[in-house]
Amino acid sequence: MNRSHKIILISHCLLNANSKIRGAALYGTVLLPVIEFLLKKDVGIVQLPCPEHSFAGESRWGQSKDQYNNPFYRNHCRKLIQPVMYQLKDYLEQGYIVLGVVGIKGSPSCGVKHTYKACWGGEMSGKKGEKIFQEGYLAKEPGVFIEVFSGILAEEKIDLPFVEVDEENLPDTLKVLDSLFISQ
Ligand code: SF4
16 A cells, blocks of 8 residues: 655644643544544644643643743753654655644643743632632743744754644634645
8 A cells, every 4th residue: 555655743632632631621532523634634643742741740730831931841842852853854854744733722832823821820729829810811822842842843944834723613723734735
């Protein structure tokens, strides 16, 4: 059988929502409409590592980009991306087409155009905690993992499109994904 020689890199939780913070997923375990779409396109799917799960575990609290955007977490992201870069460079050297990277709208780590920001920190108990939770907002910028990933790609002079899945708007998400295939 002929292989398609096409690869796409996707955020971990699209295939495994167990990595998300508890209660955060709008789907069961696999985001089927997105994965089925990719399967029908006959593209090889590379599942990126989940930077938050591997940093703070399954029982972590939801955090904002402001909290994750620190040297410790950025270094953690860099280390996770290194083996992905080896895969990526090998595929590119062998003439494969890498269609792009698919992140998650709103994620403090994997957001591409939108990330959750909030200037949190410190004691969260009682009324003070409730007030703090109301201060978060969706900023038009990438999350930490995507920021680090695109920085490494720039260092390596590799140009890839980044798009994001909007779990609340799957019809538009599929259109965005489709655009990655149009020029190929
Ligand atoms: S950090 Fe990224 S891969 Fe992990 S659950 Fe959040 S959006 Fe998904």
